[in-house]
Amino acid sequence: MKYLEEFRDPELARRLLDDIRATVTRPWALMEVCGGQTHTIIRHGIDQLLPEGVELIHGPGCPVCVTPLEVIDKALEIASRPGVIFCSFGDMLRVPGTDRDLFRVRGEGGDVRVVYSPLDALRIAQQNPDREVVFFGIGFETTAPPNAMTVYQARKLGIRNFSLLVSHVRVPPAIEAIMTSPDCRVQGFLAAGHVCSVMGVDEYPELAERHRVPIVVTGFEPLDILEGIRRTVRQLERGEHTVENAYQRAVRPEGNPAAKAMLADVFEVTDRAWRGIGVIPQSGWRLSPRYRDQDAEHRFQVSGITTVEPAECRSGEVLQGLLKPNQCEAFGTTCTPRNPLGATMVSSEGACAAYYLYRRLGLPAAPPPARSLPVVPLEASPVA
């Protein structure tokens, strides 16, 4: 119980844990889908507080991690072209392509810019009408609506020098792929709360029913995770397999209808490759025909770039819950956050990075946890 006192409300955490212990009569394997949940779990030692036999398997929910090497190589090719301003979120800078990363492309003279929001990239396009501005559109159902809106706005404002390199992925087909894998051990899911904030829960009942697997929508607080686990094992022990929403303060059953409508207009569902996993049917989005002229892959003719992923990095197995990060031979030796082989280590939300950062299982000394910004209490904020 060494971690328990670190909980914001240790007493409530203890009660939830006691309830889980009283409920569990046999081993269960649960998957937390979201990389943010993985970090909470490892940081607070939640997996070590659970009763013996209750195992948490880390899921594929880190957008940086699942972006295929091939797409990174396409991004690097486009970013290297003269006349291009390549805009990306900051956490893609160090993701290794076959022989370099975006950071290095910039060092070699490429105009790579980091933006906080895709709308920032659109503004850059407005300000540089003689340049081609490309935004690197990766991410799950939380990131796709902002990127969809940006493509829509570009069209609305007549900005023709803006395009999107699209590699968006969807959670439900990933759950389907995990459940149909012959190696699957997952018996229940903690669904990603913020994905459900956008998409609602409509896609899950059919999955839960077909695979007879409980799916509990879960937030990111340590107590959220414990509550998600409690509800999932309670269903498993009773032989139930329904969808529950344990994150009601941020997830409405219908999600965000405006965001879903924009997604349906700008994107269409397509098969997508996931890094280390391969193609999962219907697991991604691409621009719909109406917006296809804003697809950077076509505009810069990089569709022909194909990349075989190296065998040394076993992130694909980690992303499917088949391998714990510290079971990989490269983990903590030839692969560290500062010298990563694959995206699960370079992304701060990757399972490998979480294991490394929080010094799991006989690792050499890791760097201290990430630096922190001071959080000003909201009610005392000067801009109130």
Added chain:
Amino acid sequence: MCLAVPGRVVEIEERDGTRMAVVDFGGVVKDVCLEYLPDLAVGEYAIVHVGFALQRLDEESARKTLELFNELGLLQEEFGDPWEAAAGAGAAAKEVQQ
């Protein structure tokens, strides 16, 4: 960019025909698009992801989540200088290789 972060709406205005807000994330202030939550009002809280408000949140939940994300270093990642972070990681990687 992976996680959505709660913030509080400070100001709202129309820009290029788009509903935009200034949102405070525990001291860091950013422009945020409200097109997906058009009826969000000044003083309310929302989950914000890459500059877009995606869902309402109550104040207590927002504050707790901000504290957690700060502890996990995720606010620094979201709002800190990405070039500095990438350069630091690169320099460290070189040292390791040597």
